[in-house]
Amino acid sequence: MRAVTYRENGGPEVLRVSDVPVPDPGPGEVRVRLAVAGVNPTDWKSRRGTPPSGGLQVPGQDGAGTVEAVGQGVDPAVLGQRVWVWEAAWQRPHGTAAEHTVVPVRQAVLLGAEASFELGAALGIPFLTAHRCLTLGEAVPDRLGPGALTGRTVLVQGGAGAVGNAAVQLARWADATVIATVSSPRKAQLAAAAGASHVVDYRQQDVVAEVRKVAPKGVDAIVEVSAARNAAVDAQVIGMHGAVAMYADDGGAEVTIPVRAQMGPNARWNFVLVYTEPARAKVMGVEDVNAAVLDRAIGVGEDAGLPLHVFGLAATADAHRAVEAGAVGKVLIDVTA
Structure with a gap:
């Protein structure tokens, strides 16, 4: 699969589009085929300051896509479901700037049929x-x-x-x-x-x-x-x-x-x-944010006060530069472009 990776800390120039193996979900995990990834300030701050896990890191905490594989103990009913992903790269190597990511099933939240992948990728952090x-x-x-x-x-x-x-x-x-x-x-x-x-x-x-x-x-x-x-x-x-x-x-x-x-x-x-917020607070946050999505109470784009800046996967370094420079709105990566 195509994934953006880095092996050492530094500026956006350390990011590379690489061909890496598709990760397999372990027990309690799901693999998500990503459509859109979000970029946050913590992505470039981690790239500059936190050593990559296992020598290779895929950046990106947030994203949205479709569940395509499940690990042991996960209900197969989630296969094919549209989800939004949060904290994919927190203390893990498989971020969302890639065609696939693997996360614990609780970090892949059902998005429903009506919300866009762009909204899903903007939710997380x-x-x-x-x-x-x-x-x-x-x-x-x-x-x-x-x-x-x-x-x-x-x-x-x-x-x-x-x-x-x-x-x-x-x-x-x-x-x-x-x-x-x-x-x-x-x-x-x-x-x-x-x-x-x-x-x-x-x-x-x-x-x-x-x-x-x-x-x-x-x-x-x-x-x-x-x-x-x-x-x-x-x-x-x-x-x-x-x-x-x-x-x-x-x-x-x-x-x-x-x-x-x-x-x-x-x-x-x-x-x-x-x-690092308390686990109970995080669970409540995920539930409440998802309820707002289902209520159609939150959105992205100009009408919601959040202009979108969309980059292709190969331009992830430019997406990082945009966030680091203080882009007004939400920076996203179209993983499929």
Whole structure:
């Protein structure tokens, strides 16, 4: 099969399209013939910093395709089913930038007949991260669904990014009032398309003042893309028993939090890495995200505030470059091209 591989850490130039054996599923695993793969920041960060497993690594955590083989103990009824795949390459060699991948059966989630493979490949890391960020505080429930966030206000810092977009879509599905911050009119359009109730251009507006207009008593949850830059703002707009969820790292930056000001509301400041989150939280995230898919409540593309940038398998290095350069929207790999 064709697969993108690398044997040593480095820039995108270490990626090669190789002819490698089709992997066989072991006990409890399935093999998926991939149609589309997703590219996330952790893909290029791992390529630059994490030694390949067994000397050869196929990158890519997320993807979508069809189950074509099952291992021992797996119900053969899943054969031929359309699925979305998450965390394929986490501590495993078989990522999704390939024609086939092998994952534990729980990491191949039924996609249904109506959702596109492009949506399936965009779910994994961004939507599971967003789910975790939206369910960490005492003022919010640990499950999402229609009505789960009724009466709550969520602030999404960076509402036009992949995780920001996912947070806006999931929070709106759960009936929250969503405030999104952005850095340009174009990104404001995308955040609004995703479903943000209010959009604030932080380069043109006072974020604290604008948020307080919507939520005079503060917000219940903050999904934070740049904690080092936004901590002072977050501290001023967090509400009683609210929580800040920090899911991205500004190149090793440190966060300063005004302790006394956060004691009053009993605020929480949480760190989020989806790969190592508690197993129960991950199960709930997968279930809730899939429920949103089945409800047709989330999507990809311009209409959903998430423009798609699609590359062929042979251009995976360019896809990595696009993500590393901060492409606005979702970068995908058409494995069949």
